[in-house]
Amino acid sequence: MDYDVIIIGAGMSGLAAGIRLAYFGQRVCILEKHYAFGGLNSYYRLDGRDYDVGLHAVTNFVGPGVRDTPLPKLLRQLRLSRDDFDLQPQRYSEIRFPGVSLRFTNDLNDLIADVAEKFPGEADHFRRLCTFIRDYDDTVLLPPYRSTRETLKGFLHEPMLVEMLLCPIMYYGSAEEHDMDLLQFVIIFKSLFCEGFARPRDGVRKIIKALVRKYRSCGGELRMQSSVARLDVADDRVKSVIIDGGESLIASTVLSSAGYVETMRFCADAPPIPTQDVGRVSFVETIAVLDALPQRLGHEAAIVFFNDSETFTYAMPECPVDMRSGVVCCPSNYEGHDDMPEGFLRMTWLANSDAWMEADEGTYRQYKDDYLTAFKAQARRYVPTIDDHFITSDMFTPRTIHRYTSRINGAVYGSPRKRRDGRTHLKNLFLCGTDQGYLGIIGALLSGITIANMHVLAEE
Amino acid sequence: MGDQRIKDIILDIIAVVAPDAEVSNVKSDVRLRDQLDLDSMDFLDIVMELRKRYKIEIPKEEYPELATLDSCAAYLGPKLAAVTAA
Numbered sequence: 336m337d338y339d340v341i342i343i344g345a346g347m348s349g350l351a352a353g354i355r356l357a358y359f360g361q362r363v364c365i366l367e368k369h370y371a372f373g374g375l376n377s378y379y380r381l382d383g384r385d386y387d388v389g390l391h392a393v394t395n396f397v398g399p400g401v402r403d404t405p406l407p408k409l410l411r412q413l414r415l416s417r418d419d420f421d422l423q424p425q426r427y428s429e430i431r432f433p434g435v436s437l438r439f440t441n442d443l444n445d446l447i448a449d450v451a452e453k454f455p456g457e458a459d460h461f462r463r464l465c466t467f468i469r470d471y472d473d474t475v476l477l478p479p480y481r482s483t484r485e486t487l488k489g490f491l492h493e494p495m496l497v498e499m500l501l502c503p504i505m506y507y508g509s510a511e512e513h514d515m516d517l518l519q520f521v522i523i524f525k526s527l528f529c530e531g532f533a534r535p536r537d538g539v540r541k542i543i544k545a546l547v548r549k550y551r552s553c554g555g556e557l558r559m560q561s562s563v564a565r566l567d568v569a570d571d572r573v574k575s576v577i578i579d580g581g582e583s584l585i586a587s588t589v590l591s592s593a594g595y596v597e598t599m600r601f602c603a604d605a606p607p608i609p610t611q612d613v614g615r616v617s618f619v620e621t622i623a624v625l626d627a628l629p630q631r632l633g634h635e636a637a638i639v640f641f642n643d644s645e646t647f648t649y650a651m652p653e654c655p656v657d658m659r660s661g662v663v664c665c666p667s668n669y670e671g672h673d674d675m676p677e678g679f680l681r682m683t684w685l686a687n688s689d690a691w692m693e694a695d696e697g698t699y700r701q702y703k704d705d706y707l708t709a710f711k712a713q714a715r716r717y718v719p720t721i722d723d724h725f726i727t728s729d730m731f732t733p734r735t736i737h738r739y740t741s742r743i744n745g746a747v748y749g750s751p752r753k754r755r756d757g758r759t760h761l762k763n764l765f766l767c768g769t770d771q772g773y774l775g776i777i778g779a780l781l782s783g784i785t786i787a788n789m790h791v792l793a794e795e
Numbered sequence: 796m797g798d799q800r801i802k803d804i805i806l807d808i809i810a811v812v813a814p815d816a817e818v819s820n821v822k823s824d825v826r827l828r829d830q831l832d833l834d835s836m837d838f839l840d841i842v843m844e845l846r847k848r849y850k851i852e853i854p855k856e857e858y859p860e861l862a863t864l865d866s867c868a869a870y871l872g873p874k875l876a877a878v879t880a881a
Contacts, residue, residue, distance in 0.1 A: 358847075359843050359846075359847055360847060399815075402813075402815055402816075402832060403832070403834065407815065408834070408836060411812065411813055411814070411815070411836075411837065411840075412836060412840070414811065416814070784836075788836065788839060792839070792843060793839060793855075
């Protein structure tokens with residue numbers, strides 16, 4: 336036996352699982368296909384500048400006194416301190432629809448007050464919804480599917496308020512198009528509105544570096560540029576993990592953060608996969624670098640979720656990008672970020688992954704040019720003088736996401752069907768990360784911890 | 796190993812497992828979970844730390860023996876003695 340546990344993927348969930356296991360004396364090896372850590376939340380350097388991928392905000396932010404929410408729980412489990420992540424809270428964020436916008440902060444009461452002001456008839460209904468969400472048991476492992484849209488209609492009478500709540504929540508974690516499972520909605524609602532947004536001053540690299548350092552100090556092994564070619568199976572168990580180049584590694588347990596469908600494709604005997612289990616939701620994001628901070632140019636919101644009509648469509652668009660809705664993120668609009676040397680404005684839109692995946696080089700470049708022009712036009716709504724301050728930009732697309740994470744379709748939130756107990760058809764192969772069902776950075780970390788605890792540490 | 800020493804070991808472990816917990820005034824005869832707001836993940840970690848540090852195996856059905864500092868001392872005393880002797 337080479338290892339007790341092999342973990343596929345050095346993203347948030349794989350690193351968190353690795354820390355737990357290595358800390359408690361397991362022989363662990365994380366295999367990472369890429370040369371960078373982080374998976375769906377990563378970072379890179381280009382022309383002397385640091386960029387983040389994925390991270391707009393660390394959700395689930397709570398102050399130092401709170402103990403029983405996901406963030407403090409996972410810090411305890413990973414033996415890390417709040418300082419290790421250097422989280423700085425947001426000032427505020429907004430949901431902007433035609434003619435009305437809602438402002439929220441890390442205090443739910445601010446959103447409740449703003450809903451009461453903008454939708455006076457809904458004040459009590461919204462308060463009742465918040466109580467329902469607070470009391471909803473989101474620890475049940477495998478509850479039956481419930482439609483969020485139907486549930487919200489039972490509380491709220493203003494259709495636009497329903498859409499305004501769905502917009503940020505679907506953007507920040509729905510693998511499903513059009514509607515979402517109520518459990519998933521509740522988890523994300525709490526992470527955005529009951530808890531809140533924060534950001535490390537150095538961006539996501541602060542978190543990833545803290546995790547890698549911890550993992551290594553616990554004795555965990557990390558093999559970069561080690562891509563899994565296949566899993567050899569016998570007697571309903573993974574017998575060995577074969578990596579590109581043919582090397583065979585043996586472990587008692589395998590945890591995969593590669594995604595459910597992606598992991599099944601490593602196995603010769605995998606069960607058939609229904610098409611609706613393959614994720615399709617992907618994004619294009621433009622990152623503009625400005626010679627001034629957006630807050631000095633009049634834009635102070637950390638995040639804006641916008642939608643240009645009264646109804647919100649969350650689905651893979653027909654065209655390469657659906658510009659009717661999106662997310663605008665300004666990393667310097669968090670506390671303690673006023674001394675950032677340059678400003679960033681990031682805008683995320685829903686994308687048609689086929690269009691970007693299948694485009695030839697010329698078309699791909701053309702799309703990027705066209706959507707950069709479109710980006711500037713839309714960004715002027717938030718920073719009217721953006722053209723005067725624009726230095727450069729970068730753009731990531733479904734193709735970029737696929738290249739760096741091997742997610743089918745560049746589907747950031749993975750399969751619409753989550754497998755919350757992490758089990759697969761093989762007895763010693765478990766899922767962690769996106770397709771296990773906890774999303775976002777904090778969710779992914781908690782996923783790795785939960786699966787490591789449930790299927791390895793508690794089983795010994 | 797004396798009872799007080801075992802209680803100190805448990806409090807040391809709690810300080811690592813739940814550094815934000817207030818361990819200075821823990822009562823020996825009151826359930827730890829009620830005094831310190833420990834959840835099931837924290838509790839699993841106490842068991843895991845005992846295994847990591849002292850190679851003590853605690854079967855799931857005996858977790859209730861760790862409810863209070865007094866019961867920890869009574870239950871872990873012989874186990875720690877066996878490990879120390881070996």
